[in-house]
Amino acid sequence: MDRRSFIKKTGAVGAGAAAATALAAPAIAQSMPKITWRCTSGFPKALDTIYGAAEVFAAAVNEATDGNFNIQVFAAGEIVGTLEALDAVSNGTVEMMHNCSYYFWGKDPTFGIGTGIPFGLNARMTNGWLYEGGGTDLLNEFYANYNTIAFPAGNTGAQMGGWFRKEINTLDDLKGLKFRIGGMGGKIIEKVGVVPQGIPGGDIYPALEKGAIDGAEWVGPYDDSKLGFNKVAPYYYYPGWWEGGVTVHNFINLEKWNELPKSYQAIVKSASALANSVMMARYDTLNPKALKEIAASGTQLRPYSQQILEACFDAATETYAELSAENATFKKVHDSYMGYRREGYLWQQLSEYNFDTFQMLQQRAGKL
Template sequence: MDRRSFLTKATVGGVAAAGAAALAAPAIAQAAPKITWRVTSSFPKALDTIFGAAETMSKHVSEATDGNFTLQVFPAGELVPGLEAADAVSAGTVEACHTASYYFWGKDPTYALGCATPFGLNVRQMNAWLYYGGGIDLLNEFFHTQNLHYLPCGNTGVQMGGWYRKEINSLADLQGLKMRIGGFAGKVAEKIGIVPQQIAGGDIYPSLEKGTIDAAEWVGPYDDEKLGFYKVAPYYYYPGWWEGGPTLATMVNLDKWNELPPAYQAVIRAATEAANGNMMASYDQKNPTALKTLVAGGAQLRPFPQDVLSAAFDAAQATYAEISAANPAFKKIKDSQDAFKRDAYLWAQIAEYNYDTFMMVQQQAAKL
């Protein structure tokens, strides 16, 4: 073979191969800028399921962009105190946070509607409203005024109603009861006689042990088991009427969000949606085992008396009416959630309720 002919063919073949490789590469990898964001969490690493939602999101973003878009997740306090996460993102100190938006309800009660409010939507209803009922767009009408872009990113499902040193037999037993209960829920709980206390997670156990407080709510069996509350406050009540479907959120600085290439915006939307579903599945797997362990260790399961639930519901409605009268943004979102909830429960009581009720009876009869 002629040497010149061989080199010419080899060069042409190499160029063709390179062209084919370029055509075969994913479009997102061809024009993917290198971007690194810091994500400050409002949660410690010890809450592995809640903190882990941000790590799940980060993993999906990195894998989908061949490592070109990196989200570095930091636990609460490492970059920013947990309860200052949204402020830091809004100010541009960090690019994004993973948090519960109701932590910031004191700035504006509308923040709470992005997470959970007493007797609000449950997890399935919240997801349906967010993704298909216009919820994300409605929330971002508000959050954009705070220089934040909101994306759902996790859910614990309905939480437990907390740990009590003494039994609660009626509404009268709540009068003057000092309870660790956070934020917006505390505003409603106050109306039914509870004295809300703001106490950090690490201080709850000693406060219960010393009798400084009479009760405390946290999350649910998996997370509660780690803190050992059953040893000093054995009565474990349900349901957590103030957190029917608390949605965690990734909140991004609005300027940074708008600067992202559209492909990266699509990736982070998909990643947060994946983390949202993953976190709920994780809790559904872990909570049953933890609940059995707690009961074996002495926890006494109790449902809230009906007069407690009824009084709390009425107090919540009165609170919403007061806020809505003075806050149009809150009213617009709350009205949308309530309308969605009415139709959701119309449907849920037909098939879902009857199927689940029948299956629970079979479980109680040891037939499963």
């Protein structure tokens, strides 16, 4: 091949490469556009577990898009309050929120199921129902009525049963008590004589300290001690029967979601799943130490009596029947959720329960 022919051929290749580069740059720019969203958390920054999960999510989205998709996380109250956040996402004031759906159950009781309802699913089964049991699709069919779509982005696991100023031994001890409780648990505990109080997390301590309420539940040892509840109430009860596997969701404005490139939608889903996993891991890691510290500070741990648990279980069953009779959407989602519970405990009583029970007995014997 002579020199002139070689130059012609290599020049053509070079021109083709240059053209490909020119075409590739705009294509990449279109598939990874610069986007900035605001995410309002339902929680204060002091809670590095729940609030922190939103930061985990936002960081993962930013990293996966080389910084092109930036989600700014704001604590509850910085833009809107916890209880106003759904409306803000629905009307486009903010693009998304990281929050518990059960705060909005007053709009429709179906919102309660998204977070988890009393005597419902534990954390493992909740994830099973949401990811593989059709739960997320059912919920998003409902959430579309509020111009939102949601993905699981955190789970606390089974929570504690709350702080009280006095011992709670019988059903009579509950009558007339003003108790801060989130979600549908308030409607159910009301049936046994409690006066439920809906108070955001950041307002619980002063209400408990001033005696405006007689007791309060929040999450568990780590978060509760960070908020100082052990300083104003001596009795700490378990289990939190109303929150056996609490899911926090990323709620996104539906129009903003549909505007995202498919690749960004996939990243949001994956980053939400990461936050879901990390939050549970953090609680499992932080709660044991915090529980020991709370007990050492003088807090008295108490189990709810069987009488109280059974009365509340019956009240929950009665409540779900009432809601299902008057709300077809609630019934549809509830039937799926409770159907998963029935099958899930059939398996877990053979597997998780027996394994965990044996291990706990070894722990009590000082062998672990």
